[in-house]
Amino acid sequence: DQKELEKELAAKEAVKSVKQSQIVGLGTGSTAKYVIIELGKMVKDGLKIQCIPTSTKTAELATSYNIPLIDINTVNHIDVTIDGADEFTKEKMLIKGGGGALLREKIVASLTKEEIIIADASKKVDKLGKFTLPIEVIPFALNYVQHQIVSLQGKGKLRMNNNKPFLTDQQNYIIDSDFGLIDNPRVLAEKLNQIEGLVAHGLFIGLAARVIMGVGDSVQVFN
Ligand code: DER
Numbered sequence: 001d002q003k004e005l006e007k008e009l010a011a012k013e014a015v016k017s018v019k020q021s022q023i024v025g026l027g028t029g030s031t032a033k034y035v036i037i038e039l040g041k042m043v044k045d046g047l048k049i050q051c052i053p054t055s056t057k058t059a060e061l062a063t064s065y066n067i068p069l070i071d072i073n074t075v076n077h078i079d080v081t082i083d084g085a086d087e088f089t090k091e092k093m094l095i096k097g098g099g100g101a102l103l104r105e106k107i108v109a110s111l112t113k114e115e116i117i118i119a120d121a122s123k124k125v126d127k128l129g130k131f132t133l134p135i136e137v138i139p140f141a142l143n144y145v146q147h148q149i150v151s152l153q154g155k156g157k158l159r160m161n162n163n164k165p166f167l168t169d170q171q172n173y174i175i176d177s178d179f180g181l182i183d184n185p186r187v188l189a190e191k192l193n194q195i196e197g198l199v200a201h202g203l204f205i206g207l208a209a210r211v212i213m214g215v216g217d218s219v220q221v222f223n
Contacts, residue, residue, distance in 0.1 A: 006120035006214025007031040011038055013212050013219045014082045014116045021048055023075055025108040026062055027083025028055040028101035031118050035082045040065025052078060054108050055101040056169050072108070081112040085119050086131045086202070088211050090222055092117070093185050097134025097202030100159070100168050106200050109207040117208045121215040129182040132157070134202040135175045139165075141197020142173055148195045152188070154179045172199060 011034030018024055018039065026036060036058070043049065043066060050070045053059035062069060083105055086098040094117060096102050109115045135156070137145045142158070149156040156175040159166040165173050182188055182203075189203040211222040 003120045003122060005217070007118070008034045009214035009217070009219050010118035010120070010212045011035045011082070013221075014118050015039060015042065017080050017114065017116060018042070018047070018049060018082075019079075022079040023070070023077070024049045024051045025078045025081025025083070025112050026051050026053045026058050026067070027081065028058045028105060029084040029099040031084035031120070032058065032082065033061065035118070036061050036065055036067065039067055043067055052108060054083065054105045055099070058101070072111070075111075078108060078112040080114045080116065081108055082116045082118060083109070085117050085123055085204070085211075087125045087128050088117060088119055088123055088208070088213075088222075089125060089128060092208040092211050092222055093128060094204035094208060095128050095131050095133060095202045096204050097136070097174070097200075098131065100134070100166060100174055102134055102202050103136050103168065103170060103172070103200035106204065106207070109204060114209045115207050117211045119211065119213050121213055124213060127181045127183070128185050128203070129180055132176040132178045134159070135177050135192065135198060136168055136170075136172050136200040137175060138172055138197050138199060142175075145195055145198050146175060148198070149175065149177050152179070152191055170199070
């Protein structure tokens with residue numbers, strides 16, 4: 001359908017930035033999946049890259065396409081990462097974490113020289129916040145962080161999976177938090193960064209080098 005076509009168009013445009021012998025971060029989600037499929041073809045045709053997955057799900061998918069993986073702790077930088085987003089603005093501010101991979105995605109993004117975000121046109125927003133903000137917390141801090149979210153005028157809901165709390169790759173919980181439309185994402189991000197036990201939130205500010213949006217039968221790039 002239209003969205004899937006736009007995801008694929010964005011992914012195909014993004015992989016043009018992947019060069020021989022690079023260290024490549026692999027995103028998580030249904031848009032990033034198209035990147036893994038494309039890179040699988042390029043590896044089959046002789047592309048030599050070493051990849052770092054942002055989730056166990058992505059690691060399994062990449063392995064199924066014979067994409068070589070390496071341990072993030074064996075590198076001190078990543079050349080290029082291609083990842084999705086739940087929302088993005090023209091200033092390249094993002095909400096991520098819909099797929100639950102936000103902590104590893106943020107660490108990989110922070111290590112990456114060129115973080116490329118790919119998305120279908122439905123992800124573009126004027127203001128972040130229609131999509132609830134994923135917040136990853138250690139279980140020990142669940143109640144404490146919930147209270148901190150309330151004090152920041154948010155409304156948090158523990159993410160569930162089959163009637164049990166969803167667990168991230170790190171065995172942490174996610175609180176999907178509604179702060180309404182967020183006037184100043186940077187200010188909210190800085191407040192969230194102070195909360196003990198909150199290990200990651202989905203506001204990615206200043207991390208994206210480029211956003212490639214599939215729209216109709218072409219792409220639009222936000223630099
Ligand atoms: O969880 C994540 O951060 C994913 O990248 C998500 O934001 C995008 O997932 P999608 O490509 O399936 O919409």
